[in-house]
Amino acid sequence: MSTQLLVVDDLHTTFRTAAGLVAAVGGVSFDLATNETVGIVGESGSGKTVLARTIMGLQPRSNVEVRGSVLLDGHQVVGASEREMRERWATDVSMVFQDPMTSLNPVMRIGRQIDETLRVRLGMDKRAARARAIELLAMVGMPSAEHRYRAYPTQLSGGMRQRVVIATALACSPKLLIADEPTTGLDVTIQAQILNLLDDLKEQLHMSVILITHDLGVVATRTSRIIVMYAGRIVEMGATRDVFFRHRMPYTRALLESSPKVSNPSHTRLRVIPGRPPNLSTLTSGCAFAPRCSSASERCHQERPSLEPAEEPGHVFACWHPLAATELHEAPR
Ligand SMILES: Nc1ncnc2c1ncn2[C@@H]1O[C@H](COP(=O)(O)OP(=O)(O)O)[C@@H](O)[C@H]1O
Ligand code: SF4
Ligand SMILES: [Mg+2]
Structure with a gap:
């Protein structure tokens, strides 16, 4: 039996x-095993959130066209009605968004927000839902969970709000959790606490996790594989150590060089990737990174490279002039 979730x-x-047309996700293929954590990294605007929402079946129906296939636990998401997807949200797949206030109702007590999910989705009665909600708040590290159950989101700090969102997302023990920049905007210490919490919960609940971030430092120690996205496509993918130390695609290198050092995230001067991410409505045929790439040749501007296998199993990259596959001992800065 396949273990691909x-x-x-x-x-x-x-x-x-x-x-005009905006190709936010342009032909993405990957899979995720049960209990696996994969990281998706790329600059702002590379299509990470749109990809996540498409996997959730969460796109608006009116101005969007989705093609291809998303099999989640053997069931097709593409083309499923909102009604069908509602059945699957919370139990099969849940998402934690960057800004907790987009997920929380500011005028509803936090406990009730968790209760509602439990009552609607699992058919729990009021008493059982309340008890479980308090348990979930405690599980995500909310101090005095019973007391905080009655708090409003605005009475909590950013970190505590994100814990509430995580508790809500995990209320029905989803098979897949998609965390989209779950710690962006939080201070470094709180970031680490939330990421460690997600790690612990993943183990406890046997979930698979997609961890989306623009910061490679976040995924360095928490994922088994990394997907690098640029302009709506995967440009490199492989085991985390291969993407860090044996990457072949210049964009991956540039991203690493612009990422705060993992061991010292707050005291590093960043090298910024020169140029701007491309406008997805005016993409031409070549490599989308060509206007910013110091190795670009004429061919790069004319023809788009497709993903090719590197030496290491499962490692693929899209580049006409890949970096040498020498073993690096430390990620570049
Ligand atoms: N509803 C929408 N309508 C039109 N374009 C959109 C919509 N949502 C996202 N986009 C575009 O899709 C691209 C990818 O966005 P996004 O997935 O949010 O990037 P990321 O999460 O990597 O920062 C962006 O160019 C964005 O402007
Ligand atoms: S294909 Fe060309 S432009 Fe694109 S990353 Fe490789 S060398 Fe740079
Ligand atoms: Mg995003």
Whole structure:
């Protein structure tokens, strides 16, 4: 029996906008095993959130076209109705968004927000839901959970709010948790606490996790594999150590060089990747990174490289002029 919980195959998500078509996800394929944590990294605007929302079946229906396949626990998400997906949200797949206030109702006590999920999705009665909600708040490290059950989101700090969102997302023990920049905007100490909490919960609940971030430091020690996205496509993917130390794609190198050092995240001067991420509505045929790449040749501007296997199993990259596959002992800075 396959242990793949998620199989994404040639997934395209295209928005129709006044400015034309925006190919936010342009042919993405990857899979995720049961109990695995994979990281998705890329600069802002590379399509990470759109990909996550497409996997959730959460896109608006009107101005978007989704093609390809997302098999989640053997069931197709692409083309499923919102009604069908509602059945699966919370139990099969849950998402934690960057800003906890987008997920929380500011005028509802936090306990009730968790209760509601339990009552609607698991059919729990009021008493049982309340008890479970308090248990969940305690599980995510909320001090005085019973007392805080009655708090409003605005009475909590950013870190505590994100714990509430995580408790809500995990209320029905989903098979897959997608955490989209779950710690962006929180201070470094709180970030580490939330990420450690996610690690612990993953073990306890036997979940698979997709951890999305623009910061490679976040995924360095917490994932088994990393997917690097640029302009809506996967440009490199492999075991975490291979992506860090044996990457072949210049964009991956640039991303590593612009990432705070893992051991010292707050005291490092960052090298910024020169140029801007591309405008996805005016993408041409070549490598999307070509205008910013110091190794770009004429061919790079004309033809798009497809993903090719590197030497290491499961490691793929898309580049006409890959970096030498020498073993690096430390990620570049
Ligand atoms: N509803 C939408 N309509 C049109 N374009 C969108 C919509 N949502 C996202 N996009 C575009 O899709 C691209 C990828 O966005 P996003 O997935 O949010 O990037 P990331 O999460 O990597 O920062 C961006 O160019 C964004 O402007
Ligand atoms: S294909 Fe060319 S432009 Fe693209 S990353 Fe490789 S060398 Fe740079
Ligand atoms: Mg995003």
